[in-house]
Amino acid sequence: MNVEVLRGQAAETTRARIDLPGLLAMRCYAALAIMLFHLIALPKLQIPTYLSFIPTHFGFGVPLFYIVSAFGLFVGYAGRIGSRAELREFYLRRFFRIAPLFYFMIVFFYLLFWMLGGRPFPLSQVISSTLFVFNFIPQHVSGIVMASWSIGVEMAFYAILPLLVFAITGLARSLVLFAVAVFLAANWALAFQATEGALSLFGQLSLMAHLFYFAAGIAGYFIWLRLCRTSPEIGRIIFAASLLTIICLICFANQIAIFLGTILGPSGSAGIKAVWAATLTGAVVGVSLHPQRWFVNAAAKLLGNASFSIYLWHPIVIVMLDRLGLYRAIYASFGGASLSFIASVIATLAVLIPLSLLSYRYIERPGMALGTRFSRHRSA
Template identity: 35%
Template sequence: MTRHRSTASLTPLHHGRQLNAIESLRGVAALLVVFYHLVALMRVAAPPQLGFIASHFGLGVPLFYTLSGFVLAYGYADRLNSRGMLLAFYARRYFRIAPLFYTMLVLWLLTNRIVWHRTFGASTLALNLSFLFGLVPGRQESIVWAGWSVGIEMLFYLLFPWLMLGLRRFGPTLLALALACLLSAWVQSAFAAAGLGGYAYMNLLTHLPFFLAGIAAYRAWQVLQLTERPGLGAICALLAALLGAVLYSDRGYGMIDAALGQHAGMLAWSAVFALLILATGLRRWPLLERGPLCALGRRSFSLYLVHPLLMVLLIKLGLPAAVRPMGAWVGFATAAAVTLALLITVASVSFRAVELPGIALGRHVARRAAAL
């Protein structure tokens, strides 16, 4: 294992290895969400054979959460043991998210005013600026479209150092994951029964199992001393594929719900994602180690936050209507190609112009905070 720099700057550890495959999985998650909204938001008709886009590609967000739990544990676990380290952690997380989110917030405020003649009150603006909208039923979706997931992510960042105090080993982490699944299922049912609508899904407690599954994947790999074990990695990938196939089928999903309770099928995807992530640590997968998916993964936050606004623009320009006469396959492929080409271009610009300077500023602030 390579020698690391001092923890004074709270530089995330890589344990002697940069996990490019994790970046690629972020790219996959971003593409899942983009294709999901191509159907759900732009109303581009997908061929019947691609019905899984509407039914399953929304899982890109829980996959993001599982990756986030793993990456935070991989980079920071067992290191947040002083006031300075905590402040440095929060500084890095804030400046990783805030610059692009605030940029999109301004653009969405302008879009709402110019296109829909809509304005927002001071309380709504305050909730969005503070990232606390995820705590308020009815306000959880944010002014920034797709921003609901960012609100959940920021709340998890707030809790992460304190959660890790009790999740120092694999056993307690697995127990916490099981308890979080029970809590998530109860919250979804209780909030839905209370008439809270989308908030039953768009809240931290509902998605907490996915974050904890990522932490559990790290703790499991830590038990194996963070080493490569290709055979075991292949087994993890196979188990992820088998469980994913069961959950993909209506019958399998229903059987899990019937056996373990309502919402168990949805929560079981956390195990699929955790196994998949663990497989990337135990074994190198050439297709995920480099190439376009890895590049998209580095830009995944821009891809995620930019795509709804771009899609609104494309709707206004008539792209969905233009591809409709082309037939299901050609029309869908054309809409996807145009959307992705524009999105990747714009996301690359926002990544360089907004995200990278924000990351650099976060590092600078973190170095100063760590010295306190």
């Protein structure tokens, strides 16, 4: 058996020993936050005033996904992509993690869109989505499948991750990367400030606009790496402090925006997002160091495994239930916004969760197994 095979098996064993259930729980809560965000936005449901923070802040579930993704990938691959075989294994595993369900959803959404009388998507857009290059094309950046723009961002990040693994080898470098990424995002936003239509959307949804979230996750990995060797119990304090900071960011959002706008001027928006990135990263580090049972429970871990399915299915489920008139019927029956919204959430989850668990079991898991077998076959 050659040296490359032995190294590959050693890396695989090391990865298998790292169990971070907190990351699974974070994926669950990120997916559910985005679902609640779109449940209000797509059917335009009325909500009580005490839930007004959902449409304004639960969109940060997508950045939380990015932070968790970068953190988890560095846990699995930092220092372990040093040969062509390991590089090939990384790309194969990432492709088969995303592609099977994503391709299924492209076909499903295309057929559904056609059945509902929509115009066929251009062949060029189908090809760009299939090749995962749509994040680089302004007219295609939003993707075919609803909410799939973030998949384009994620795949673009996968493409450069081996370079980041090679270049970012410590906490100091990761913090420099975060600062540079925030600076680039701020100037990227300013460059597209006067644009409209597809070009404006490209400025908002491209990797450059979101790279600092991944950079925050990488910095979080190096912080976690230091603390887990010395004082993992501090994770409880970090997690509590992060949750408290999140509450403050929600409660005093306007005041913080005015303050940062006064200091940073047009870049104030980037400053707010950077604060959110650091805060969410703190929560990820804390829950990874000390996964508390009330937060990292069996249900959260189960749904965390199926979070990719939840993310891709939830817009379709919401739109279809809305077209069937379910939400209108619920609001007509319950009357008040509070009970009506709670009933709408329950009805949506009653459809979404079984569907997502099924697609995870019969599409995602076989795809991941295929990627593992294929990468091992190529290594052998």
